[in-house]
Amino acid sequence: MTAQALISKVPGRAIPVRGNDIDTDRIIPARFLRCVVFDGLGEHAFEDDRLGLKAKGQQHPFDMAQYQGAGILFVNKNFGCGSSREHAPQAILRWGIKAIVGESFAEIFFGNCVSLGIPCFTGGEEVLSRLQAAAEKSPQAAWTLDVEAGRIDGPISESVALPAGPKSQFLSGGWNSLNELLTQIPAIERVAASLPYVSGW
């Protein structure tokens, strides 16, 4: 069995990406899905948003010098909506993000992040507004996301939430569930045998 790291505390500098409904096509444009491995996706995270801002003489946070090396991403509502592509959290992970705090997450994206060991915590609109402002004001500040306590501490401290199931997966090192699923082969076979469309009408 492949051992997985226990994820109880995530230290790092923070990077804010503002906006609701940031979809997976924006996180990783589809042309970068033409691949059979996930390697190299990190450099293309938010590529079209970054190029679009550059063309207007502005910068996306992922291009700003002060946020290079950041590990905790602060976002707003419905982050990661759209496609089920695991390439999206893979791109963010490979850019260097280890944890995300947002107002809400799309469901498939959230689940993909669990499988990759990226805790996605939620906080209210005011909480994220304060966190994003603090990260912008002090980009070099160190933060620690405490998975067990449900708290993020840095220039300011905020309570943030994670459902009990994923929380226990991170704390126990069972965030990628394949190992545990594999221990249940007899039970899987019993369910298969009980389903008429699987075992025969």
Added chain:
Amino acid sequence: MGTNLYHKVFDKHAVGRLSSGQYQLFVGLHLIHEVTSPQAFSMLRDRGLKVKYPGRTFATVDHIIPTDAPERQRPLKDSLAEEMLVAIENNTREYGVKFFGEESGKQGIVHVIGPEMGLTQPGQTIACGDSHTSTHGAFGSLAFGIGTSQVAEILATQTMSMSKLKVRRINVTGKLRPGLYAKDVILAIINKLGANGGVGYAYEYGGSVVDAMTMEERMTLCNMSIEGGARIGYVNPDETTFAYLKGRQYSPIATDWDKAVQYWKSIASDKDAQYDEVVELDGSALEPFVTWGITPGQSIPVTRTIPSIASFPSDERPLVAEALEYMSLQEGQAIAGVPVDVVFIGSCTNGRLSDLEEVARLVRGRKVSPTVKALIVPGSHDVQKAAEAKGLHKIFTDAGFQWREPGCSMCLAMNPDKLTGRQMCASTSNRNFKGRQGSASGRTLLMSPAMAAAAAIEGKVADSRIVFAVKEAA
């Protein structure tokens, strides 16, 4: 109180509880395509694992396949696409998984071929590394998109971890007026409940409008559940469902058929089933919907003007402003009359035979505007063959549409069909995200096939009921 379909089907497939408290869920039908599966097979290889039930996974190629016939010659010109195609051919061969490639004569968009071959059946759990897997819920199955790590889990164990969702019943009451379609219903639902309104929910669609829908219309409806945030959307199986399934390649036959129908009836929601929430939508009041923004919830009836930024709640205003800037549209502007450069009719939302038949009926003898490039892309080889047998392709090409080979085409930017620059596209697909159709500044207006056909002919957004002189029912 009775039980709804979601809980009945989920409970039959629950293998047990995991240490996280989540369920280990058996997945009865696993569909894969070339984009989200290669890394999953690599994970198996790295771990030395086998596919637990190879006969329960089916594969095809849809996202990267060119739709221009000469471009489909192997090797594909795009070497990255060729590498992906080779990977799924090799992976399915090595692990004993059935692959419906081009030469099978059955290739098509995964969410089109599953139902048309009868693989999709009521009461199943269905997963695919593709968010539009919700399409299959039209049959009364629990069908949902997954990531690549979960594709690997299902290959290795035929199970995955999942929490139970809440269930929201959506009753679409009344009767759709002439010129209104399933696409208008789902766009209206997303508009009403929001692009994230369904997070944490499965949507159960019902009511007189849904009861009256054909299976293909129900597929359009369920397809876009995810655009409203709901990972699962479904319709209870009924006689329409059974009639559709009878005689298909993978449907039960002979005495098995009657047993299957009994079983399918048993998993439908009880008459007194409980729901976490019930929402009503008056289907009789709907008008053709068009999106004006960069999320599928940013939409209006074609007869209206784009709402003002100030009319939205304060936390939505930045996104509305961003959308209007990206789309080069103004508050208060009528959506009818907005010029379009490209029209795309196809995709897992609206690339089925009935979609094409309706377009053919409307555009027969008409001409696509000379300022418009218009593509019609069948969802599968079966759709293509059936359409050609009826002569639809001739109607399309006579009208100035390009008639293509099956695939995902211009729904997303992974094959040669792409927008260029700031082109505006009237599209029957499901996503109007920034850059979705292959140009980082390309713009998408989502609508029904009839509305897209009207846009093709007029060269601008137009009310299809006026363009095609649709009469109100007496």
